[in-house]
Amino acid sequence: MTEEIRMTGASGEPAAVVGMACRFPGADDLDGFWRMLRRGGDAIGPGTGLRDGRRPGGYLRDVELFDAELFGISPHEAALMDPQQRLLLELCWHALEDARIPPTAGGATGVFVGSCSDDYALLSRMSGAVDAYTMTGTARTFLANRLSYFFRFTGPSTVVDTGQSSSLTALDQALGSLRRGECTTAVVAGVQLNLTPTGDRLIEELGAMSPTGRCHTFDARADGIVRGEGAGVLVLKPLEAAVAAGDRVYCTVLATAVNNDGGGPSLTTPTQAAQQNLLAEAYRRAGVDPAGVAYVELHGTGTKAGDPVEARALGGVLGRGRLADRPLLVGSVKTNIGHLEGAAGIAGLIKTAASLFHRELPPTLNHRRPHPDIDLDGLRLRVTTRRRAWPADEGPLVCGVSSFGLGGTNAHAVLGEAPRREAVVAASGAEGTRREAGVAASGAEGTRGEAVLAASREQLPRREAVVAAPGPEATRREAGVAASAAGGTRGEADVAASGAEGTGGEADVAASRAQVSWREAVVAASGAEGTRREAGVAASGAEGARREAAAPASRARVSDEPVPVLLSGHTEAALRDQAARLADRLERHDEADLRDVGLASATTRAALPVRAAVIASERAELVTRLRELAGGASADGATILTGRPGAEPTARPADGNEPVTAAATAGAAFVLGKPVDWLAVYGPQARPADLPLYPFQRRPYWLDTATPTGPATDGSAPPWSGDPLDLVLDLTAEILGRAPGTDLDLDATFTDLGLDSRMAVALRTAVARATGRVLPTTLLFDHPTPAALIEALRSDDTKGHEFR
Incomplete structure (x- = not known):
């Protein structure tokens, strides 16, 4: 950092955001999200499909679709899994690809997921479709544990619920874990799916729902929140390690801070003092002069009570000492996609990280004139209502992201632009071209x-x-x-x-x-x-x-x-x-x-x-x-x-x-x-390239598609022809809930194909019944792939004795 921005007192090494992936209303991936933001897209609309008839909000399409086969999950288990788990699996895969890390490389990676909703668990209990997969499929802890299990991560695996500030609080925990050396890489995620109208009614009863169906952040028309849903995943490394590895860096996380209102007019009413203390502490930890901050991504719910408190807190810490013509720029992604509650912080952070990376600020929607209780000029604040370049400054860009929970848990992150590398510069003229040619050749x-x-x-x-x-x-x-x-x-x-x-x-x-x-x-x-x-x-x-x-x-x-x-x-x-x-x-x-x-x-x-x-x-x-x-x-x-x-x-x-x-x-x-x-x-200097993200082959899975697993209970089994090839393939497909004749990889392990321990026992039992043999309980442990099992059965036939 330059002297104009950096001050003494910074605590801890910054982290680098080296990979990102997201699915938000109106955008199926990171590129689509950025394009939507740049054009000022509005993704709020009425509920359709599974949410048909719901009030206007930011909804994801096709939340029932999932590539279960890629993740080795049987159709039955996939149907009982919370779609939030499925969404995070796919986005974590894409975030790792974006970070140029092979998805199942494993290692000392920590997982920190922010979430405050589990509608699918409610639907599951109401449907009565409960079995051995319900616990792992719907308990909130498995939002993180499922990622650690599949991707072979050995670092901390934690789900954070602080209400609407959950995902930014998860970032705070991840940063601390990286600095303590508990993990060398961190996956930070936030997820929110609004699958039942019950959540709508709860917010309505609080009087916080916008009757107009639009979020008017810091605007005179502010009348409440608009619900949204989606998920985002970040991959973080210590900055020094990311630079040494030659990683692409979207932005740096200089510091985070979390606190609570600690009392106030009511349990759900925000307090200005707590928010000011939060901001002051975050920038103290970052070693950054608040007057040098260029932009803050607001919590910005568009409520009559919350917006003025947030504005006055920002003005009291970040607006102080600014010239009238250099106000703090502010904005809110909630005007584009709604309030993502448990994923609200990650949505704002991904927007801001992409803005730093592209060096452009997208517009905030629905702002015409300031809320009467917000003196933007006096507070030295300005809502970014048009697409624009970042303010021109000699020093590196620094900005902030805020997220506040309904129960008073507040979180703020201080972000900086990626370190500039002289050797990797896009030359715009002949002189720059000559310099860069020399760099490449020498x-x-x-x-x-x-x-x-x-x-x-x-x-x-x-x-x-x-x-x-x-x-x-x-x-x-x-x-x-x-x-x-x-x-x-x-x-x-x-x-x-x-x-x-x-x-x-x-x-x-x-x-x-x-x-x-x-x-x-x-x-x-x-x-x-x-x-x-x-x-x-x-x-x-x-x-x-x-x-x-x-x-x-x-x-x-x-x-x-x-x-x-x-x-x-x-x-x-x-x-x-x-x-x-x-x-x-x-x-x-x-x-x-x-x-x-x-x-x-x-x-x-x-x-x-x-x-x-x-x-x-x-x-x-x-x-x-x-x-x-x-x-x-x-x-x-x-x-x-x-x-x-x-x-x-x-x-x-x-x-x-x-x-x-x-x-x-x-x-x-x-x-x-x-x-x-x-x-x-x-060659030793080669760098991985960006290619289109993996194209998931999705199929619908919902509670009404869940079917019992295992072979038929009436004692029937495929006829035994003496050749175990068809037998093993047909029984495996049946237990996985797939159609007969499904193409299975003979060299993949049964675990990778989607069999868990209970299914493995069912397969052994079915093979024993069909062949009339006494088979060991360790059958699939000793022969962990279809090819190995088929060969073992064939070899036994040749020897002409019982397979034990």
Whole structure:
């Protein structure tokens, strides 16, 4: 922090937000949420589907849908699980992907979930659909414990309920746990689903529900809250660890604070003194001068009692000492999506983190004129009613997020922008381009295209790989554009790159450098101090000494070598869906998307202006192959990798193109499930790339779809043919509640397929009954996969004795 912002007294290392995922009204993911916020979207509407006839609010679509198979959960158990658990499982998966962490990597990760609602438990009890899965499916503690179990997290696993401040209080606990060393990574979540009208009535009885169905934060029309629902998940690391790992950082969490009103006019009436004490303590812990704070995401419920108290508390701490023309900017996401209660704090924090990351403040809706009890000018506050850039300041951006519970538990988080890295800057002009070209060329030894999916995504059973390889035409064009952008002129380098397609000057470059690859030309034309004289000479090292192009290239190879684009899914549909999404991204002609699939080199990442059209032909070929995969035209990895149906990829060069063959071989190994050293494939400096998030294959699960598990109770069983293959598959599918003939992964463990201990006993009993054999109680422990069990049963038949 700079001296203008940072003060003494900061306590504890900041945390970095390195991954985010969300589902909020009007937005199914983080990108959709940000787009909605930027355009000032209003997601409030009447209840539909399962909430048909409910009063206006912020509702999620399709809350009954869930990808149970991916998470190894049987249809019966999924039907008895609170949809809040299901929602958190999917969002945690996406947040880890966003953080470029393989979802089931496990480790010392803590889970901290804020929640104050369990409507599904109420519905479950009312329906009478209660069995052994009801406790784990509806008890609130399992909102956190389910995540820790599935994702193999060994850190603290806690559910926090402080009412409407629950998720921001969960963040406070996570930050403390990270600082105490109880975990090395923290998952922080908030979730709220309003599945019954009972909650509406309770708030109505309190007199807090808005009769107009809109949240009017700090506005004269403020008349109560509008209920909303959704969930958000954050992945946090200590800042130092995140920077060392090269993680993308959305924002930093400098400090948090939590307190309680401690008495007042009533149990549910907020007090200004407590909120002022909270703010003062939070910024003291952060070591931040309150006058330097740029923005606060309000609790902002839009109530007549709450808004004036919050405004006066902000003015008393953060407005003091500000100039009239530099007020504190404030806003509330509740005007877009409603009050998410247990998830309200996480919704506000995700909005603010995205705003810091994009350096833009979205508008707050429904504000025309201030509440008569709120003197915005006197308090030095201003509601952000239009989309705008953050206030221009010399120091780093600092902002806050507030969340207050109905019972008086108040929470506030102090956020800062991500640390700026001089080596990763988007250059906007020729001078910046030359500087960044030098950075890329001088410090990229062993650097290759970004690792695509391999290191940061889950390696699921169904896999495909497509080789992305720049061709000779693109190579010549890129050489011209790169050399020109790095400072060469027509006279000095015989280079002319006047657009995406280039001119005849580029042909001259290709002819005059017959034995020099484009990456060597880039290095040659991008030496230190901006000195460029000849296409084959680079200024590098002290005094700008010139060296032959090949010499620096051998030390600072900036590779445009082909890389395998890797896809994996739990089902064939998910694999094809993923290929289709990737093809869609490529067709948007976005350089960032090209970088994501390995088509952009390290120099491109450093902002050399290689236009999209330069590699249009390679992209078109890749899109075509991805489309084929998405359409199911080719389900064979060897076909995708080599373009020859039935081909068996080998290490031999195809048509003399050894790099392509090497990439194809690595991809083939991935498709066949063989271990691959991706660090060796992509190089030590490779960074994971962002690809479309995993496409969940959802099906409906609700209390009325729950069916008893286990084999038929009337003693019937599939006929025993002597071959255990069909027997094991049919019985396993039946116990899981799936249709006969369901495609099951023979090499997946029964646990991963969704069998719990009770189901395992049922399967053993069914197999024993069908075969007439005496089987041990440890049958599935000794043979934990369908393939292993089938082989054991077959081996016993061959030996001709009883299987025990």
